[in-house]
């Protein structure tokens with residue numbers, strides 16, 4: 424019901440019936456209670472569906488769940504790719520993760536979600552969390568200029584290197600590992616952790632040691 428936004432997936436609320444049922448798309452005996460076999464229906468539609476044997480004409484998956492069409496393709500591509508290497512890979516769902524988190528009275532964070540997904544929600548620190556953030560590097564030819572449209576390379580970009588540093592370089596500042604999130608030509612940089620936590624808004628480049636050159640996948644262990 425949570426996944427379906429507490430809305431009948433047949434009439435989408437048009438019946439005004441506020442009583443909701445969970446309907447088995449295919450028989451419970453053969454296909455069970457897994458989320459993919461369940462759909463939220465209002466009682467009016469649920470009764471009608473069974474009475475008029477409309478089951479065969481109702482394929483909620485064909486109608487598509489909200490925001491799912493694009494993602495479904497990608498999900499199966501990733502899933503099948505991983506399954507080739509690791510046969511015991513499993514799929515889970517966001518609302519199950521949320522349910523596990525609430526049931527175990529855990530705070531909301533990416534690290535907690537990862538623990539809930541892994542099936543070990545109560546794993547106790549010390550547990551290292553690897554945080555990976557993808558960033559745009561804006562270095563594709565497309566972003567630089569577009570000759571077919573008579574484009575001219577934009578000159579308003581900061582130079583690639585400022586005092587030897589690039590945007591998203593991983594650096595050591597005051598014994599803390601952090602990333603360059605913004606640079607000024609003067610050599611004073613905006614330093615942050617991957618979750619956006621500010622380390623220093625205007626740190627001198629002279630106090631930075633390069634740990635790792637910028638890539639499009641930033642990694643941070645905490």
Ligand SMILES: [Zn+2]
Nearest residue numbers: 431434465468
């Ligand atoms: Zn309905």
